Amino acid sequence: xxxxxxxxxxxxxxxxxxxxxxxxxxxxxxxxxxxxxxxxxxxxxxxxxxxxxxxxxxxxxxxxxxxxxxxxxxxxxxxxxxxxxxxxxxxxxxxxxxxxxxxxxxxxxxxxxxxxxxxxxxxxxxxxxxxxxxxxxxxxxxxxxxxxxxxxxxxxxxxxxxxxxxxxxxxxxxxxxxxxxxxxxxxxxxxxxxxxxxxxxxxxxxxxxxxxxxxxxxxxxxxxxxxxx
Ligand code: ADE
Numbered sequence: 192x193x194x195x196x197x198x199x200x201x202x203x204x205x206x207x208x209x210x211x212x213x214x215x216x217x218x219x220x221x222x223x224x225x226x227x228x229x230x231x232x233x234x235x236x237x238x239x240x241x242x243x244x245x246x247x248x249x250x251x252x253x254x255x256x257x258x259x260x261x262x263x264x265x266x267x268x269x270x271x272x273x274x275x276x277x278x279x280x281x282x283x284x285x286x287x288x289x290x291x292x293x294x295x296x297x298x299x300x301x302x303x304x305x306x307x308x309x310x311x312x313x314x315x316x317x318x319x320x321x322x323x324x325x326x327x328x329x330x331x332x333x334x335x336x337x338x339x340x341x342x343x344x345x346x347x348x349x350x351x352x353x354x355x356x357x358x359x360x361x362x363x364x365x366x367x368x369x370x371x372x373x374x375x376x377x378x379x380x381x382x383x384x385x386x387x388x389x390x391x392x393x394x395x396x397x398x399x400x401x402x403x404x405x406x407x408x409x410x411x412x413x414x415x416x417x418x419x420x
Contacts, residue, residue: 192295192346193223193269196335197261198302199240199253201228203332213340216349224339227265232257241305250306258301258312271299273319275338276312277331278303281320284338286361288321292338293345300338302331364413368401 196204204226207213216222233240234256241251262274272295282288292298301308301317313320323334343349350356360367371382385397406413 194298194339195225195265196300196302197227197229198332199229199304200330200332201226207336212344216343221346221348222343227261229257229261232260252306253303253308255309255312258308262316265299269297271297274299274317275319275321276301276317277334278320279322279327281322284321284323289341289345292342300335302335304330365402365406366410368398
């Protein structure tokens with residue numbers, strides 16, 4: 192999968208993609224992330240990318256020309272399955288959307304800043320608007336990284352243990368069950384006997400029961416969502 196990200200603060204994007212699973216995904220050639228500095232397409236000698244909002248009000252808005260030029264340049268070279276704008280008023284990101292996006296070949300992400308981007312870019316270029324939650328961040332870079340990470344780790348072959356993504360919270364509509372590692376007894380706190388029994392059927396049943404119980408207690412809305420579908 193290829194993911195392009197357009198940003199006015201590209202420095203924010205580099206480090207998180209150079210470690211751990213995202214690093215491995217790129218090294219394995221399963222994920223390519225290309226970061227584009229919008230300022231390269233800025234106007235005039237100051238490479239201006241933002242301006243005051245028509246009608247007044249606080250905050251700056253990203254102008255349409257640099258964005259359109261950057262998008263046109265990229266779209267002339269690649270065909271994108273989705274052009275995604277990260278924004279608090281977008282569709283709420285969840286595991287289902289991550290799964291769906293992990294099947295795509297080419298994604299283009301626009302990280303806005305300031306007050307947002309000119310509405311005409313949203314109308315004429317953007318195909319999907321994503322919010323990572325009901326809170327406002329100072330830019331779309333962290334949300335873009337959240338999407339890249341959640342989607343990237345689902346690409347087949349990225350995780351070593353192919354089953355481990357399947358055991359994640361939300362993957363089957365449930366929160367994940369508790370996990371334990373050695374020592375079996377830590378300060379007198381024991382690991383549940385069933386996990387040490389070697390009885391894989393019993394372990395699977397225990398994990399399912401725990402996942403169900405945890406979901407009922409913490410996120411009953413997830414169980415209602417399942418019923419509604
Ligand atoms: N940009 C600022 N806040 C955001 C959010 N919650 N989700 C996506 N993009 C954003």
